[in-house]
Amino acid sequence: MLKGTRNIVGMALALGMMLYAVPRLDFGGGWTLASVFGAGWIAFALLVIAAHLHELLGVEEETKRELLKIKRIKKWRLEQSLQGRRSLLQIKK
Structure with a gap:
């Protein structure tokens, strides 16, 4: 529905x-x-x-949109952080 x-x-x-x-x-x-x-x-x-x-x-539509933006940014930052750690581990090997 x-x-x-x-x-x-x-x-x-x-x-x-x-x-x-x-x-x-x-x-x-x-x-x-x-x-x-x-x-x-x-x-x-x-x-x-x-x-x-x-x-x-x-x-609360505006609030929901803002929270969705924040979640996307947090996810992007986490992915960037994990990619940076992954590249550091590859350099050390």
Whole structure:
């Protein structure tokens, strides 16, 4: 699946669960176990929706690109270092 498709499906499922479950949750009795569970469940569902929306909007794309650049540079430096050591070993032989 495409990158965005997975996030759209996940967000749609979470929104569907909320639309189905929120009217059925009991909040009228004060701080009961059922109301605390309902509040926690809604908070978790909103967190899932926010995570999918965050990924869809590409908020961290620039950071990911910068980290990829850094990893490539580190890999290149390591290769250069290993090649330099290899050439030193060949000279000593």
